[in-house]
Amino acid sequence: MRLRIRNQKDFAAGLIYMVAGTGFSIGALGYRLGDPARMGPGFFPFWIGVLLAAVGLITTGSSLRLNAEAEKLKRPELGPMAWILGGVVLFGLLLQPLGLVLSLAALVLVSSRASHEFTWRAAIVNAVLLVVFSTAVFIYGISLQIALWPSFLAS
Amino acid sequence: MELISHLALGFETALNLQNLLYAFVGCLLGTLIGVLPGLGPSTTIAMLLPITYTLPPVSALIMLAGIYYGAQYGGSTTAILVNLPGESSSVVTAIDGYQMARKGRAGAALATAGISSFIAGCVATLVLAAFAVPMSELAFKFGPAEYFSLMVLGLVGAVVLASGSLVKAIGMILLGLVLGLVGTDVNSGVARYSFDIPELTDGINFVALAMGIFGFAEIIVNVEQREHRETFTNHVTKLFPTAEDFRRMLPAAARGTALGTVLGMLPGGGATLSSFASYTLEKKLSKRSAEFGQGAIEGVAGPEAANNAGAQTSFIPLLTLGIPSNVVMALMVGAMTIHNIQPGPQVMTSNPELFWGLIASMWLGNLMLIVLNLPLVGVWVKLLKVPYRLLYPAILVFCCIGVYSINNNTFDVFITAAFGVAGYVFARCGMEPAPLLLGFVLGPMMEENLRRALLLSRGDFSTLVTRPLSAGLLVATLLLLAVVALPAIKKTREEAFQEA
Numbered sequence: 001m002r003l004r005i006r007n008q009k010d011f012a013a014g015l016i017y018m019v020a021g022t023g024f025s026i027g028a029l030g031y032r033l034g035d036p037a038r039m040g041p042g043f044f045p046f047w048i049g050v051l052l053a054a055v056g057l058i059t060t061g062s063s064l065r066l067n068a069e070a071e072k073l074k075r076p077e078l079g080p081m082a083w084i085l086g087g088v089v090l091f092g093l094l095l096q097p098l099g100l101v102l103s104l105a106a107l108v109l110v111s112s113r114a115s116h117e118f119t120w121r122a123a124i125v126n127a128v129l130l131v132v133f134s135t136a137v138f139i140y141g142i143s144l145q146i147a148l149w150p151s152f153l154a155s
Numbered sequence: 156m157e158l159i160s161h162l163a164l165g166f167e168t169a170l171n172l173q174n175l176l177y178a179f180v181g182c183l184l185g186t187l188i189g190v191l192p193g194l195g196p197s198t199t200i201a202m203l204l205p206i207t208y209t210l211p212p213v214s215a216l217i218m219l220a221g222i223y224y225g226a227q228y229g230g231s232t233t234a235i236l237v238n239l240p241g242e243s244s245s246v247v248t249a250i251d252g253y254q255m256a257r258k259g260r261a262g263a264a265l266a267t268a269g270i271s272s273f274i275a276g277c278v279a280t281l282v283l284a285a286f287a288v289p290m291s292e293l294a295f296k297f298g299p300a301e302y303f304s305l306m307v308l309g310l311v312g313a314v315v316l317a318s319g320s321l322v323k324a325i326g327m328i329l330l331g332l333v334l335g336l337v338g339t340d341v342n343s344g345v346a347r348y349s350f351d352i353p354e355l356t357d358g359i360n361f362v363a364l365a366m367g368i369f370g371f372a373e374i375i376v377n378v379e380q381r382e383h384r385e386t387f388t389n390h391v392t393k394l395f396p397t398a399e400d401f402r403r404m405l406p407a408a409a410r411g412t413a414l415g416t417v418l419g420m421l422p423g424g425g426a427t428l429s430s431f432a433s434y435t436l437e438k439k440l441s442k443r444s445a446e447f448g449q450g451a452i453e454g455v456a457g458p459e460a461a462n463n464a465g466a467q468t469s470f471i472p473l474l475t476l477g478i479p480s481n482v483v484m485a486l487m488v489g490a491m492t493i494h495n496i497q498p499g500p501q502v503m504t505s506n507p508e509l510f511w512g513l514i515a516s517m518w519l520g521n522l523m524l525i526v527l528n529l530p531l532v533g534v535w536v537k538l539l540k541v542p543y544r545l546l547y548p549a550i551l552v553f554c555c556i557g558v559y560s561i562n563n564n565t566f567d568v569f570i571t572a573a574f575g576v577a578g579y580v581f582a583r584c585g586m587e588p589a590p591l592l593l594g595f596v597l598g599p600m601m602e603e604n605l606r607r608a609l610l611l612s613r614g615d616f617s618t619l620v621t622r623p624l625s626a627g628l629l630v631a632t633l634l635l636l637a638v639v640a641l642p643a644i645k646k647t648r649e650e651a652f653q654e655a
Binding site: 009010012013014016017020021024027028031032035036037038039040041042044045048049051052055056058059062071073074076077080081084085087088089091092093095096100104107108111112114115117118122123126127130134138142143144145146 | 206209320322323325326329330332333336340342343345347348371374375378379542543544545547548549551552553555556559560563565568569571572575576579580583584585586601602605606609610612613614615616
């Protein structure tokens, strides 16, 4: 008999809980557990991890029941997420070497690609506006200590 | 009267020019994000937390609070004019508000929402001021066992009242609790789950977690949906409601205020829950229940009053007990910690000007909002025309600068991106992020209080049930769980969330 997963969302959520719970519990064993009167650093996380894994087991288990609500996991589109978070990571990588202006421009241009209505023109205009606005507000307005330009140009 | 002298101190603080300015900025920003669908108060507050670092604590909290209740006003504008809830708390306002607008009564609907919110705001401010002293006196009777039980009640209450699947939400709480434990254990000095990464020994940055799970994940989901948002402007004329409107609006607003005030105080309560409850109540009470859904003015007045009252009274558990009851309050804890203020009953005595200033600023803020909102409706409507493809990069820019500026460290930017992935997975699997954030904030506090309670009882867990206050809190928790498990209630609860 093939195992039918009625509620795929719950099934996946339960798996996440089980993996995370087990992971945290095993990790906690690396610290001193102690006893209830003198809880060590591992005590609380160990038991919360155990509870989490148990909740995961219940969630996964009930997703298999025949009367579980049928819910399918949609196939994830990785495109939008990759563009958006890629832009964010790029910003993090570029900020210290290249300064705020260039890293912000990179963030706006890359993340704008995520939209299905993307046009270069709109993205570039948006990038210029946002860079000018952020510089005015954050650097001149509330004086955050962030370099504006690449360090090799500043000196 | 003690209350009067307290309020006098509060108004003195709130009327200070700088604080007045920040209250105004908060209300303005709140209205702005309230009007824009897809950008909620949680994201905005997380975005602005780092920036408030440079402000004095009173001004910072006044501004952040303004964002929260300002969003309740702004959300109703979008709901009425475009039939899109700008905020989750104005979902029900859209039902009848939009119908009123279609019948050419947009002005009256907007005014009703504004006036009802204002009435609710005034009452809630007084309730907040009146309840603060007795509640925080109660809090001083609390030992570690009571605090632990109170947090259990708070967390369970939050999921029972405010989310869909109960077991999954409990899982999110537990996940939040362990994530909150990452970093150096204060008692032993052991760096837990830090994988020898120096940045992680201070724990996961709260702002990074909130921004990733709420802000980034929300953006990814919105962009994926490819919804083409329809924008159309109605002509808003005849702002002032008729006498007949007032006659129908005022009782509904009064009931909404009462309901919102009570529900806001409960763990997990707040604006959204209050507005749903009020709509249901108005529909049940009305002699014209057939009119509901066709533009009944009570359907706008009640929920709008309720969400504003709930937004304000949800500050009570935070300010008096130090326990956040919803996500926005959890973010306020973050804001207070940034300024080295430990939320709890001692705030009132150690920082009275902050405490009463915040409360007084809420009343002033409500006044500003009603003045700000009604004449400026046209401006807000124009804002709705900004397409999302231009808006979301702007949100990303503010988030990235904000999260970097907390510690001037790009590591936090990467952590935020990682939580963006996590938040997206959560959204896909139907796992609600709000309980996770509450658990994250309460995790270290729960561990510490449990540790102390068990140290005092020499390891005997029965201390949690033999101390009457603690036992009472745990019994309340069990009752909540039992009530939800009852078949009849389970069914209505599921229906309620389906409507949401």
